[in-house]
Amino acid sequence: GTPPEKPDVDMEAAANLAPGAYGVFLQALRQLMDNKLDANVYEDLLRKELGTPSYILFTLHKVLQQMVKQLQVLLDTEAGENEHLITLFKYERMRACSGSANLLAYEANVRALLDDDECYAIAQSFQGTSGHLVCSLITYQPEAKAEQAEAAVAKEEDEADEAEDEAAVERWS
Secondary structure (H helix, E strand, O other), X not given: OOOOOOOOOOHHXXXXXXXXXXXXXXXXXXXXXXXXXXXXXXXXXXXXXXXHHHHHHHOHHHHHHHHHHHHHHHHHXXXXXXXXXXXXXXXXXXXXXXXXXXXXXXXXXXXXXXXXXXXEEEEEEEEOOEEEEEEEEEOOOHHHHHHHHHHHHHHHHHHHHHHHHHHHHHHHO
């Protein structure tokens, strides 16, 4: 077979990013994302520099590549489709602030706009000067999700009907 490709990671640049193995990791990840480093070489380099527990980082580049791909799709998609998603997000965020948000209904509405394509949930939280960003793939199970979404929509409609009934009673009182 052919000898493995020698990692082409600039160790000086890596050291300037961060000390030690972390800097090597950051530099290798950047080069991988720029297609300047092969995925197998990236994995070998991480294994060499960080040891076998670094296997979890092997998939980090795959997650980042999928996120970049999704962002590119958003940028390439017609403005009208993006506008619908943004409008839905703003509407659901407003509902969340008032305490009437329904995650299942929101997910069903997003799926309807995306034609059941895979989508990610992105959540951020802050505490003091630090924060967390969580990205997770929302798996699609049409049967279970459809039943849950229908129940959620029916509940929302019932609540809206009750509110209308209460408003009508107040008007006649």
